[in-house]
Amino acid sequence: MSKIRQIVQLFFEDDHPTETKQKFYRWFLAPISESEKEKALFEQWNRIESIADPSTKDSFNEVIARFGVDKRKQRLRVTPKLIRIAAVLLIPIITSLAAYLYVKNSETQSVEFVEYFTPNANLRTIDLPDGSSVTMNYGSIIVYPRNFTAKRREVFLSGEAKFTVSHDKKRPFIVKTNDMNIEALGTIFNVSSYVENSETIATLVDGKVRIDMKNSEENFILEPSQQIVLDRETGKTFIRQAKLELELAWEKGYLSFQNADIEDIMQEIQRKYDVRIYANYKEIKGEKLTVKFTPDESLYEIFKTIQLLINRFNYRIEGDNIYIY
Amino acid sequence: MFMKYFPKVKCFITRFVKSPAIAEELTQDVFVKIWENFDKITGIEYRDAYIYRIARNEALDFISQRHQEEILVDNFKLKEDYSIEEEFYAKELELLVELIVNRMPSQRRKVYKMSRMEGLTNDEIAKNLNISKKTVENHLNLALKKIKKIISVFSLLSLFMDLHP
Numbered sequence A: 001m002s003k004i005r006q007i008v009q010l011f012f013e014d015d016h017p018t019e020t021k022q023k024f025y026r027w028f029l030a031p032i033s034e035s036e037k038e039k040a041l042f043e044q045w046n047r048i049e050s051i052a053d054p055s056t057k058d059s060f061n062e063v064i065a066r067f068g069v070d071k072r073k074q075r076l077r078v079t080p081k082l083i084r085i086a087a088v089l090l091i092p093i094i095t096s097l098a099a100y101l102y103v104k105n106s107e108t109q110s111v112e113f114v115e116y117f118t119p120n121a122n123l124r125t126i127d128l129p130d131g132s133s134v135t136m137n138y139g140s141i142i143v144y145p146r147n148f149t150a151k152r153r154e155v156f157l158s159g160e161a162k163f164t165v166s167h168d169k170k171r172p173f174i175v176k177t178n179d180m181n182i183e184a185l186g187t188i189f190n191v192s193s194y195v196e197n198s199e200t201i202a203t204l205v206d207g208k209v210r211i212d213m214k215n216s217e218e219n220f221i222l223e224p225s226q227q228i229v230l231d232r233e234t235g236k237t238f239i240r241q242a243k244l245e246l247e248l249a250w251e252k253g254y255l256s257f258q259n260a261d262i263e264d265i266m267q268e269i270q271r272k273y274d275v276r277i278y279a280n281y282k283e284i285k286g287e288k289l290t291v292k293f294t295p296d297e298s299l300y301e302i303f304k305t306i307q308l309l310i311n312r313f314n315y316r317i318e319g320d321n322i323y324i325y
Numbered sequence B: 001m002f003m004k005y006f007p008k009v010k011c012f013i014t015r016f017v018k019s020p021a022i023a024e025e026l027t028q029d030v031f032v033k034i035w036e037n038f039d040k041i042t043g044i045e046y047r048d049a050y051i052y053r054i055a056r057n058e059a060l061d062f063i064s065q066r067h068q069e070e071i072l073v074d075n076f077k078l079k080e081d082y083s084i085e086e087e088f089y090a091k092e093l094e095l096l097v098e099l100i101v102n103r104m105p106s107q108r109r110k111v112y113k114m115s116r117m118e119g120l121t122n123d124e125i126a127k128n129l130n131i132s133k134k135t136v137e138n139h140l141n142l143a144l145k146k147i148k149k150i151i152s153v154f155s156l157l158s159l160f161m162d163l164h165p
Helices: A003-013 A018-029 A034-046 A054-066 A080-108 A244-252 A262-273 A299-309 B002-017 B020-037 B047-066 B084-102 B106-116 B122-129 B133-151
Strands: A113-118 A124-127 A133-136 A140-145 A153-164 A173-176 A180-184 A188-193 A199-206 A209-213 A219-222 A226-231 A237-241 A255-261 A276-279 A288-293 A315-318 A321-324 B070-072
Touching: A003 A018, A003 A034, A003 B002, A003 B084, A018 B047, A018 B084, A034 B002, A034 B047, A054 B002, A054 B020, A113 A124, A133 A140, A153 A244, A180 A188, A180 A199, A199 A209, A199 A244, A219 A226, A219 A237, A244 A255, A255 A262, A262 A276, A262 A288, A262 A299, A288 A299, A299 A315, A321 B020, B002 B020, B002 B047, B020 B047, B084 B106, B084 B133, B106 B122, B106 B133, B122 B133
Parallel strands: A153 A173, A276 A321
Antiparallel strands: A113 A140, A113 B070, A124 A133, A133 A153, A140 A153, A153 A188, A173 A180, A180 A209, A188 A199, A199 A226, A209 A219, A226 A237, A255 A288, A315 A321
16 A cells, blocks of 8 residues: 555544644645545545444534524634734744754754745745745645755745745755646746646746656746646646736735636635635536736625626625535 | 434544544534535535535644644754655655554553664663563564564665664
């Protein structure tokens, strides 16, 4: 059995101490081998035999009862604001802990990895150890070593980010995503690689990049304003001219789409507004839109607009949830 | 449908988040979502997969929101020219071994940890736990056998396994 399936299965089958649990969650959430992890998870689901017992009836009654109550009261979630406040308090503690651990371990030349996660409805910019900077879009994760090695600078990304890479001839800067690796010297480029989206797109703003595809031996070199688009469903890649203003508009809070699948559009809306969209995509599958929403547009306005653009598009907005039928 | 799927969702989420109380809460959330949607979503071909997706998202949201925005990941030894992938590979292996060790019976687990993590000799372990040296050796053999069995194909095995005579 593959290692990933083993890990998931062993974790599921038994209780484990807190430290192990944290390691597992960190490992699981890391943007590496995502499809294998997903398969392993689904496998665990399928292994479960469902048996109702007396307590199920009680749970059933509770669920029914909840329909009369404001569901928001029962949220276990911490709101983004709270996470931000917690993070501000946490960071000085974490960074001093990091410094302590690093000094303690520097004799053994060990490496610490740093991981940043921007939840939905959040944008942030981070400075990397070599002076490069990364601006992350909603719902993105990046992982990189606290100190880049002497030979290369590597960053893992799942989600979307714009990289401004500081020039360093001796050390190539490589962004690794699920489907492709992007290598640059001194340059500015944007990568969009969300697991939920049907396309992975890398756009070059300035400089030069080389793209290595993971599923094939292909590689490409981009000129400024070019972008490479991988259609994850068909596996086909193509290069096109990008409208830079459109591509980078997310940094200012715009939602802009260029011939995008309706499903990808819904994913972006979910991430920006931190809502859940439930849809039967059968009716509207294949619809592609080119449209731009300003940062301050509300969900209502956005959906009204989409309804104007697509046939047979019906929706209902209820608080955090949107239903499309 | 509720009666059929509720226990399955709850079992799945419990195994994932490791807390029945939280799982109960999250599972109820899942079914509230499904219920509200029920009349609006027609023609779902794969009901099972649909329910799974909602359950999985609920669980993933929960654990990732517990994640702080900046976290330190464990240290481990590194050689300059290994890529990040090779390092993650090693870390994965480490996690796998840890999961296997956690599931061992308690004395065997203690013996293994004392030997491999604290670096004690078999004699020292025997003294520490008040058991015979032979018992210690047996425990170690069984532990290593188990680990080897699960990891069997990996070439890094030789780095981790260090069989004492």
